């Protein structure tokens with residue numbers, strides 16, 4: 001079978017290897033679809049400080065069950081979560097499972113951009129395989145992980161759910177963020193984005209106002225107009241650009257929250273007036289990754305029909321042309337979410 005991975009000298013390579021087999025407690029899944037995430041692109045650019053496994057938003061069909069696996073059958077349509085928390089350590093018990101030391105040690109073998117992949121025993125045991133409802137398409141299934149990350153972020157903020165929200169960066173996760181913030185009760189949502197295609201998708205999807213952030217003062221004006229000069233309850237940094245974090249701190253209200261959601265570039269620094277942040281009580285809350293309950297909640301909301309996200313997938317590219325999928329995903333003027341398709345699709 002073929003699988004995609006980081007090439008030695010940079011770029012992405014498609015290599016032939018033996019099909020994985022399911023050991024005790026493990027499951028092998030045949031790929032239907034896997035989204036290209038911004039972090040996959042960062043890994044390709046060498047700017048992400050983690051192991052180089054590509055593809056973590058996969059859906060597919062159960063192909064083989066190891067000894068002792070129950071509740072699944074060959075051919076079942078499933079979503080698979082690549083990371084699972086231990087659920088037992090102090091960090092898990094205190095409610096921060098995505099920061100569990102073992103969380104990011106679990107992963108799919110050899111990754112989500114593979115004709116088939118092995119789900120480790122601990123992932124299977126801790127509920128990382130979610131059967132998809134018959135009404136949920138492969139495309140939407142491939143959005144469950146990033147949408148779960150958004151829901152986890154919204155849950156991490158605590159307090160009263162935000163009524164006014166500004167999203168900085170309307171890529172796939174920024175757009176998902178806007179949809180889920182609305183789903184949880186936000187009454188006014190705006191967003192800034194350079195690419196006209198993504199602003200158009202945002203406006204069709206119900207965002208109240210979008211602006212091009214290169215237009216001087218446009219974001220501040222839009223926020224001031226909508227909030228009587230107070231600022232928004234929540235500003236979401238859905239890009240990795242460090243300057244955007246400071247911009248976000250300036251548009252939140254007193255006591256408001258900045259959610260650091262996009263992966264910041266390694267080594268980037270926050271240049272902000274700390275006294276201003278202190279006196280205005282601005283909270284900066286990072287959120288990384290997601291959990292089984294949040295993914296299941298997104299799935300329930302999609303099945304219930306209150307959350308609609310299918311339109312965010314603009315391109316489907318077969319695994320054999322994975323390099324083209326990555327090129328497209330890196331072009332905000334051409335694509336929103338790019339999904340790599342596999343043999344089970």
Ligand SMILES: [Zn+2]
Pocket residue numbers: 037038039056057146
């Ligand atoms: Zn991702």
Ligand SMILES: [Zn+2]
Pocket residue numbers: 085086087088089090091092093097100101102
């Ligand atoms: Zn833990």
